[in-house]
Amino acid sequence: MDPAEFRRHGHALVDWIAEYLAGSERYPVLPRVSPGDVRAALPADAPERGESFDAIFADFERVIVPALTHWNHPGFFAYFATSGSAPGVLAEFLAAALNQQAMLWRTSPAATELEEVSLAWLRRLLGLPDAFEGVIYDTASVSTLHGLAAAREAAIPGVREFGLPGRAGLGQVRVYCSEHAHSSVDKAVMLLGLGQRALMRIPADDRFRMRAGALRDAIAADRANGVTPIAVVATVGTTSMTSVDPVREVLDICRSESVWLHVDAAYAGPAAILPEFRAHFAGWEDADSIVVNPHKWLFTPVDLSAFYSRRMDMVRQTFSLVPEYLRTAEGSRGVRDLMDTGIQLGRRFRALKLWIILRHFGADGVRAVLSEHIRLARQFADRVDADPDFERLAPVPFSVVCFRARPRGFTGSSADLDELNARLLDGVNASGDVFLSHTRINGAFAIRLAIGHLRTTDAHVSRAWELLRAHAGAAATA
């Protein structure tokens, strides 16, 4: 593609994307396609001869666009709602062209040092001390994996070299988290060879917070039985209902037991930028490792997960390995090479978008958006609370509301009520105006409304509420 062609197609894309970012509401949030539709619309083989970008783009509009779930739609309220903000999108465009590979300082001084700078900016906004060193991974799953890998190395010296089968006297090991912790903790424990049974899920209290007393008892019982504790994962903002584990109390237990504390604040972390929300995080400033995902609630296109650790030396001890073909003069002089703190050798220039986004919004701009999201969530919770046909199922510490319909006079079983709410959710999502997801809370089917998109306003939340009320009646009589 010559420069003239690139300009022509690039300018057309800019216009298309400008329209898309401002006008994604023209699409249904959830696409109206069936499994196999995309596959069936495309040939089984790559073309033998190259095709024009115009032809490719026509197929993009014909086949791909109708099958997109519009995460970048202000009516997206499912899972954790996110935004690929305009400056973040421009940053990714630039990063793709530069095609940096930040494995060594030498292979991209810019990406290496901008990662340090932008993570330091974010760290200071979050109120974390300088003792935390940061590194960018792709996802929270991978960040938590790195935290637990380092914890494993710290708890079982030499495991990197000798492995778990090589530690004959080791016996059982344990990782602890709340019953509401994310499935990525299970996956990390499985991948690390500890086995899913090594993960103990500690019961939560009536506000869905890990019971610190139960954690203390579990560790004591394990120690008495010769089980080796490796790490505790505390969550600030659990996936189902964004509950907040008592980090300070968990921290005190971890300190007295010399167990690694990893804090999963993948979603809620940015709320620490708001002074009035800092209290939810109290204690994380002394954790061993922390994950915060700018691609969740900081307007950053996927993927970018920020990992911080006070013990990056242990992360390095777990992962650093420098073959001859990656040795550099700078590396041997102590320059930081980012490949030393991770499983991934290839590392794209993710810091660019974080840097551009933080500058574009500024600290006050970030605070304004987060505050507005939290206000919208509280307002929605108030509507649920005020409506006799609905009930809220969990507190709303951040920007997610868990609730269900429970029509006045409803006399069915709890299974019937679950069924009613599942139908309600399907009906609302079929509108195309909004997309909400679900979870289960104390066994009950719960609808979740998550606010996190930059362009979500009162009007979108009101539309969700209007649809919920309208469909609740229909679902009740179906």
Added chain:
Amino acid sequence: MDPAEFRRHGHALVDWIAEYLAGSERYPVLPRVSPGDVRAALPADAPERGESFDAIFADFERVIVPALTHWNHPGFFAYFATSGSAPGVLAEFLAAALNQQAMLWRTSPAATELEEVSLAWLRRLLGLPDAFEGVIYDTASVSTLHGLAAAREAAIPGVREFGLPGRAGLGQVRVYCSEHAHSSVDKAVMLLGLGQRALMRIPADDRFRMRAGALRDAIAADRANGVTPIAVVATVGTTSMTSVDPVREVLDICRSESVWLHVDAAYAGPAAILPEFRAHFAGWEDADSIVVNPHKWLFTPVDLSAFYSRRMDMVRQTFSLVPEYLRTAEGSRGVRDLMDTGIQLGRRFRALKLWIILRHFGADGVRAVLSEHIRLARQFADRVDADPDFERLAPVPFSVVCFRARPRGFTGSSADLDELNARLLDGVNASGDVFLSHTRINGAFAIRLAIGHLRTTDAHVSRAWELLRAHAGAAATA
């Protein structure tokens, strides 16, 4: 950022990137900065108030651009040279705006099915049978990790649940690879809890190919000692000298021993698209898992690693875990949810660029570029061979040449010769016109010239040779 602003900055970026892609030769390949320069040029904190994109972009040009290592420069000959091709860059721009999260079919039918389609296209180009199912990961390190994780699950049933410490009778385990295999194999073995000592590096022959007989003997000796073999990693295109393990022979051993075979063709894989190179890969069509990286030698901006397995059921058995908040009606009806085959829950829309690139180039366009790269490498090797002051240190099966200067009449020690070549490499790289890297071969310092950029021509390779010859004289007398 409103649509008008987005258009203004977007159009300016298109022009900047068009210039960059066509004119990256205006920059030195290796930047002329010192450690700390970028950090020192930027403030310690994020701004309190948002800044204009113009101000941010001015700093990008002032601070970031001078500190880039230009991977997208046709004089980049280090490591594995890559290209972020123009259509790939446009695809990434689009993907960032769409901000898809392809964890579930529902969360992006388009990304889920396009991943299947584009990987099937690539698979058929590579000549691999339909029995291989594909999934896209970020890097080859992560692909190899998944292959070995599935191998561990296959060799040690129940390890996902009970872990390695829970398998009391397990004893030692082993993974085998060539002495020239990539460090990602070590890192995977370490992360999986097998321990680096569980990795046995099998000696290679004089063409740097794993000795199949030595592998057979090693497995037999391990079995006799109660060690459990888990997997063999065969490499087609090793990192140092792109040597090719005898995949067919290794496969036969793996089959008779019931050991998982993972083929690392991260770099060289695309060469299987060339019929005359298919023989190098003979046997991989029966491997258990394979990694090929389009972001290395298939013009794709980082990151995109294609993983194929005949035993994706085992990958699923290793990783699948569906919490309530990720359950969908389609998922329970057997639609493929891509989160089930990986450690990462978050998955961006990487398939878009692969699909666009394969259509843009077409199969014949891909073959033409790869053939030209191989021709350029052979021509360079011929120059080395014909010059009495240089010597080649390894065969050139693909597009990488390993060599060193050895001036006529050189009488120094081998350490002196290493020193001379290290100086030579530094001198050549200081030119800014080219960037080559090094390795060690049989203990000797070897310079590597790797060809893989779309816009690399005879002129760039000739310039590298001219610089090498000019600096060789200087290095010899320094």
